[in-house]
Amino acid sequence: MPIATTLEERLTELEVRFAFLEDTVAVLNSTLAAHDRLLGDMREEFRRLHAELGVVRSSLSHDSASEPPPPHY
Template structure:
């Protein structure tokens, strides 16, 4: 085995590893992008639910001054 063969084998091994790492990074990038979209959707839904909850709370709040007097008055 010559020095050139050893260097060529090492270079080939590095190219294989680099290709694997490139693929891994691409997969992770797609996963992060999908999670980012999902998180944005969840934040928007949370805002909508918070707004709805505020509306429900205000409609259910009991203010005795706003009620008509009882019939015996």
């Protein structure tokens, strides 16, 4: 087999591999962008829930001494 043919075959093989790698990078980039958006949404939801938990905690931590005793006392 002539050297030129072998080099052509090797070059063709490299071009095919490169095309597949380009596709893989594009898919990974798309997936990463989707995960980044999802992470941002989750952070916002966490902040909202944290604020809501603070409101609930403050409403539950009232002073029981200021309440009248229950009727059975």
